[in-house]
Amino acid sequence: MRTALSAFHLHRPRSLTDALRVMREEPATVPLAGCTDVFVALNAGTPPGTHYLDLTPLGGLARIAEKDGVLSIGALATYTAIIKSRLVRQQLPMLVAAAREVGGAQIQNRGTLGGNVANASPAGDTLPVLAVAEAVVVLRSAADGERRVPFTSFYTGYRASVRHPDELIVALEFPPVEGKQWFRKVGTRAAQAISKVMMAGVRSSRPRLALGSVAATVVRLPRAEAALAGGASIDEAVRILSGEITPIDDIRSTAEYRLAVAGNLLRAYWRDTAVTVLKSD
Amino acid sequence: MTAVGQSVARKEGLGKATGEAKYADDLTFPGTLHGRTIRSTVAHARITGVRLDFDPAGFTVVDHRDIPGSNHIALIEHDQPCLAAGEVRHVAEPILLLAHEDREALRGATVHVDYEPLPVVTDPEASPTTFKEILIEKGSLDKGFAKAEVLVEGTYRTGSQEHVYLEPNGVIAVPEAGGIALYGSLQCPFYVLKALKPVLGAAVANVRVVQTETGGGFGGKEEYPSVIAAHACLLALKSGRPVKIVYDREEDMWATTKRHPCVVRHRTGLTRDGRLVAMDVDVVMDGGAYCTLSPVVLSRGVIHAAGPYRCANTRIRGRATMTHTPPNGAFRGFGAPQTQFAMEVHMDRVAERLGVDPVKLRLKNALKPGDTTATGQKLGDDTSAVAVLRAAVKKSGYNRKRVSLKGTGAGIGLALFYHGSGFTGSGEVMLASTVALETTATGARILVANTEIGQGTRTMLAQIVADALGVPYEQVEVAQPDTSKVPDSGPTVASRTCMVVGGLLEKCAIAMRARLGGMSPSAWHANRGPLRLEQRYEAAATRQWDDATYRGDAYATFAWGCDVAEVSVDPVTYAARVVKFTAVQEFGRPIHPAMARGQIEGGSAQGIGWALMEHVVLKDGAMHNAQLTNYIIPTTLDTPPMDVIMLENPFGGGPFGAKGLGELPIDGPAPAIVNAIRHAGLDVRSIPALPEVLHASPPLDPPPPARAG
Numbered sequence: 001m002r003t004a005l006s007a008f009h010l011h012r013p014r015s016l017t018d019a020l021r022v023m024r025e026e027p028a029t030v031p032l033a034g035c036t037d038v039f040v041a042l043n044a045g046t047p048p049g050t051h052y053l054d055l056t057p058l059g060g061l062a063r064i065a066e067k068d069g070v071l072s073i074g075a076l077a078t079y080t081a082i083i084k085s086r087l088v089r090q091q092l093p094m095l096v097a098a099a100r101e102v103g104g105a106q107i108q109n110r111g112t113l114g115g116n117v118a119n120a121s122p123a124g125d126t127l128p129v130l131a132v133a134e135a136v137v138v139l140r141s142a143a144d145g146e147r148r149v150p151f152t153s154f155y156t157g158y159r160a161s162v163r164h165p166d167e168l169i170v171a172l173e174f175p176p177v178e179g180k181q182w183f184r185k186v187g188t189r190a191a192q193a194i195s196k197v198m199m200a201g202v203r204s205s206r207p208r209l210a211l212g213s214v215a216a217t218v219v220r221l222p223r224a225e226a227a228l229a230g231g232a233s234i235d236e237a238v239r240i241l242s243g244e245i246t247p248i249d250d251i252r253s254t255a256e257y258r259l260a261v262a263g264n265l266l267r268a269y270w271r272d273t274a275v276t277v278l279k280s281d
Numbered sequence: 282m283t284a285v286g287q288s289v290a291r292k293e294g295l296g297k298a299t300g301e302a303k304y305a306d307d308l309t310f311p312g313t314l315h316g317r318t319i320r321s322t323v324a325h326a327r328i329t330g331v332r333l334d335f336d337p338a339g340f341t342v343v344d345h346r347d348i349p350g351s352n353h354i355a356l357i358e359h360d361q362p363c364l365a366a367g368e369v370r371h372v373a374e375p376i377l378l379l380a381h382e383d384r385e386a387l388r389g390a391t392v393h394v395d396y397e398p399l400p401v402v403t404d405p406e407a408s409p410t411t412f413k414e415i416l417i418e419k420g421s422l423d424k425g426f427a428k429a430e431v432l433v434e435g436t437y438r439t440g441s442q443e444h445v446y447l448e449p450n451g452v453i454a455v456p457e458a459g460g461i462a463l464y465g466s467l468q469c470p471f472y473v474l475k476a477l478k479p480v481l482g483a484a485v486a487n488v489r490v491v492q493t494e495t496g497g498g499f500g501g502k503e504e505y506p507s508v509i510a511a512h513a514c515l516l517a518l519k520s521g522r523p524v525k526i527v528y529d530r531e532e533d534m535w536a537t538t539k540r541h542p543c544v545v546r547h548r549t550g551l552t553r554d555g556r557l558v559a560m561d562v563d564v565v566m567d568g569g570a571y572c573t574l575s576p577v578v579l580s581r582g583v584i585h586a587a588g589p590y591r592c593a594n595t596r597i598r599g600r601a602t603m604t605h606t607p608p609n610g611a612f613r614g615f616g617a618p619q620t621q622f623a624m625e626v627h628m629d630r631v632a633e634r635l636g637v638d639p640v641k642l643r644l645k646n647a648l649k650p651g652d653t654t655a656t657g658q659k660l661g662d663d664t665s666a667v668a669v670l671r672a673a674v675k676k677s678g679y680n681r682k683r684v685s686l687k688g689t690g691a692g693i694g695l696a697l698f699y700h701g702s703g704f705t706g707s708g709e710v711m712l713a714s715t716v717a718l719e720t721t722a723t724g725a726r727i728l729v730a731n732t733e734i735g736q737g738t739r740t741m742l743a744q745i746v747a748d749a750l751g752v753p754y755e756q757v758e759v760a761q762p763d764t765s766k767v768p769d770s771g772p773t774v775a776s777r778t779c780m781v782v783g784g785l786l787e788k789c790a791i792a793m794r795a796r797l798g799g800m801s802p803s804a805w806h807a808n809r810g811p812l813r814l815e816q817r818y819e820a821a822a823t824r825q826w827d828d829a830t831y832r833g834d835a836y837a838t839f840a841w842g843c844d845v846a847e848v849s850v851d852p853v854t855y856a857a858r859v860v861k862f863t864a865v866q867e868f869g870r871p872i873h874p875a876m877a878r879g880q881i882e883g884g885s886a887q888g889i890g891w892a893l894m895e896h897v898v899l900k901d902g903a904m905h906n907a908q909l910t911n912y913i914i915p916t917t918l919d920t921p922p923m924d925v926i927m928l929e930n931p932f933g934g935g936p937f938g939a940k941g942l943g944e945l946p947i948d949g950p951a952p953a954i955v956n957a958i959r960h961a962g963l964d965v966r967s968i969p970a971l972p973e974v975l976h977a978s979p980p981l982d983p984p985p986p987a988r989a990g
């Protein structure tokens with residue numbers, strides 16, 4: 001542990017109201033959910049702040065429920081809870097698929113969906129799923145109460161979002177998803193790996209596609225989507241996709257590789273989801 | 282019941298399973314300070330200033346001027362300073378040491394170092410500084426190439442590798458009456474002792490080194506512990522208090538030794554029917570910034586560079602050069618995995634060129650009893666190259682799959698390899714190891730400097746002694762290695778512990794048994810008092826070795842292996858995945874079959890990692906991915922089902938027929954995997970064969986199957 005923890009403040013809220021008050025009064029407060037991202041930074045000696053707010057007492061934020069066809073997953077819902085949830089399995093199998101690929105059992109038991117979204121890494125595994133599911137981020141603050149932001153306009157740049165410093169993510173909401181869902185993660189080994197590229201897709205009359213780890217934020221691919229919706233060939237769609245993403249060379253992979261694999265993923269998605277579409281014709 | 286050949290309970294198994302075992306960081310001594318190392322952040326520079334940006338109250342600060350003896354880490358050369366004085370030659374080079382009671386205060390202290398940059402060498406082939414050059418010559422290369430009808434050339438590259446022992450380096454130096462005791466996670470207590478003496482000089486009369494329970498080594502705790510031990514002792518000497526230094530994973534990966542990256546060039550002449558007539562091999566190893574063990578790593582590398590093949594005209598040239606990166610060092614296999622990777626990948630390319638089956642090519646040229654190696658060593662009856670090859674081909678279904686997998690995007694490949702047991706050349710003679718055995722109230726105690734580092738030393742040695750002495754295994758205990766109490770039985774390296782040290786203990790036990798004259802050791806102990814016997818290594822009169830010409834018997838004997846890997850290449854991700862692995866290995870006789878199998882499975886997994894994913898990313902001379910998040914080793918999901926077959930061919934010179942096994946399993950996986958990738962249709966000649974490499978690799982003719990789509 002390269003961080004001196006004893007100098008830090010940790011607040012354990014009694015209620016959401018109490019938590020939001022702390023967020024307002026001490027705007028540099030870092031909320032802690034599963035702490036699986038924050039701990040990595042603490043261990044490396046690069047703490048994100050000195051004031052921390054432990055969200056784990058707020059059990060209500062871990063609820064998974066459905067109302068009027070809208071699935072709501074509390075920010076504190078863990079990957080394990082998502083994998084186990086009958087509701088999520090039925091309505092968002094691609095989220096279950098993504099959750100199964102996050103870390104190992106220990107991380108799945110602690111890591112939360114809200115943490116993955118708030119952490120805002122372009123390699124966050126659930127983010128392409130949220131993008132194609134057209135999820136809504138539910139935010140709350142003491143000052144402004146609750147507001148809803150479409151997930152696709154939540155991020156503003158690398159590790160930056162529209163979340164105000166005093167806001168907490170309280171839930172993610174999902175309208176019903178029509179069509180066949182698809183997810184694939186490409187890591188550096190079979191499990192326990194940060195993604196080099198991952199893609200989520202929904203196959204319907206309005207195909208939806210999103211890629212992670214190929215740009216500063218998770219990206220939807222509106223032009224490739226439109227081409228496929230308009231009946232373009234898969235080769236054409238792959239060509240268009242190549243112009244829509246700007247992958248980079250980094251410690252884990254190369255731009256060239258990511259570009260090639262992104263194209264392959266698009267083909268794999270199109271092939272794997274074709275059967276259902278043919279059947280329903 | 283005899284113990285040898287049985288998978289008896291491990292001596293230290295219960296302690297490890299229950300958490301009772303004490304590792305370096307578990308030990309506490311009253312008044313202990315924590316130590317920290319301030320390291321360079323540039324690859325090559327003159328140090329122009331060092332400024333402490335903290336209140337020094339409560340801190341012990343040590344730099345090179347505090348060294349009472351000589352400022353070097355004693356190894357082959359004395360070129361590596363204990364603490365940089367004026368110049369740094371690599372990133373993470375130790376400059377200053379700090380100690381404090383409180384870990385947080387210690388962490389919080391900042392030190393500013395000013396540098397004046399100096400030119401940086403990163404390419405080992407272009408380095409102006411050579412640590413060691415070796416030439417092996419047999420027959421006449423000119424005559425050989427004159428006879429050749431086919432010529433095949435190739436260049437092969439292997440990457441660095443991090444040991445990833447579970448427990449990072451850690452030691453505690455404790456001042457005690459008359460000197461200092463150094464406790465630590467280490468493989469070779471007497472190496473550390475030898476390094477501490479010149480650093481501490483006359484200032485410390487008595488130094489002793491005690492090995493604590495050690496969470497893995499793989500060679501990474503062969504020479505490096507001398508550095509961290511010297512640091513802790515200097516802080517302890519200055520503060521007069523116990524000092525503990527335990528690296529975290531990042532510091533351990535960033536600063537300590539790795540496997541030598543290597544480039545091997547082959548030029549090979551054959552007759553049209555596939556007989557090797559000339560082999561010209563050129564080996565370059567990247568030694569890093571200081572010499573450390575590079576000469577001996579190079580030595581083992583070049584001796585194994587011609588593979589387990591017969592060739593009358595062979596030349597092997599090798600050099601280890603300097604680059605401005607942290608020194609590379611001992612790692613399981615010690616140079617042989619690098620050179621045998623090249624040889625075995627080259628052999629499949631030779632077979633391809635000749636249009637013959639890779640197995641037939643190998644069968645035609647494989648070493649047999651009576652053949653001579655490149656150094657002119659005549660091989661004995663325990664030469665099993667053909668036996669392991671035949672068994673591996675049969676067990677894996679190689680011939681059938683070679684046909685059925687063709688053109689499917691999957692492939693099967695094999696590698697034939699060998700590994701010399703014990704120190705090279707006259708190494709064992711110079712070591713002159715000594716072991717001791719003594720009676721106790723309950724049986725007998727083994728006194729050796731060889732260490733249990735997870736591989737089962739204690740258990741295996743106790744099995745040998747139990748049977749040789751004729752007592753139950755449970756009555757044999759093994760003393761904790763403490764240089765003030767145990768004789769110097771040499772380092773725990775080079776696949777020597779079982780064959781050499783076990784062999785000495787077998788002799789010692791036989792002598793003790795004769796002395797006891799039918800009495801049990803405990804009965805003797807009760808009636809006649811303690812009995813202690815020593816046994817010293819004696820050179821086999823038949824073994825000849827000339828260090829100047831590199832001719833003669835390089836090793837007491839060799840262990841043999843053939844690995845077969847079945848690989849599938851994902852058409853979407855270009856990732857090669859080993860789906861089935863067969864390892865056939867002959868190492869005399871397994872003393873403890875379960876542990877031997879563990880060595881083979883573990884070594885194979887480590888080899889799979891080296892082949893496919895372990896990638897030390899260097900940037901400006903520093904490891905850029907010094908965390909397990911980004912330095913990727915295989916998990917169980919990346920490790921295929923393994924068929925392990927242990928062929929027995931007892932060796933007369935080893936205890937109960939045993940030879941060395943520790944390193945052999947890492948020699949085969951990488952070439953077997955790359956040959957399987959070749960069979961799948963991709964021309965890869967370097968490792969790690971990352972998906973990015975496969976994506977960029979030229980497809981072979983006939984082309985691999987269509988990719989996704």
Ligand SMILES: Cc1cc2nc3c(=O)[nH]c(=O)nc-3n(C[C@H](O)[C@H](O)[C@H](O)COP(=O)(O)OP(=O)(O)OC[C@H]3O[C@@H](n4cnc5c(N)ncnc54)[C@H](O)[C@@H]3O)c2cc1C
Pocket residue numbers: 030031032033034035036037038039040048055075076101102103104107110111112113114115116117118119123124125126167168169170192193194195
């Ligand atoms: C070994 C290991 C493996 C991993 N593997 C993966 C992987 O495969 N895929 C992957 O995507 N990630 C992976 N991660 C990263 C991490 O586990 C995930 O991002 C996880 O979802 C983070 O959730 P958490 O609850 O632990 O977040 P925390 O660490 O508690 O928080 C992360 C960030 O989000 C903020 N935050 C958390 N909750 C809220 C909230 N409700 N409102 C506002 N801000 C909030 C925190 O302040 C912090 O900035 C891994 C991490 C580790 C240590």
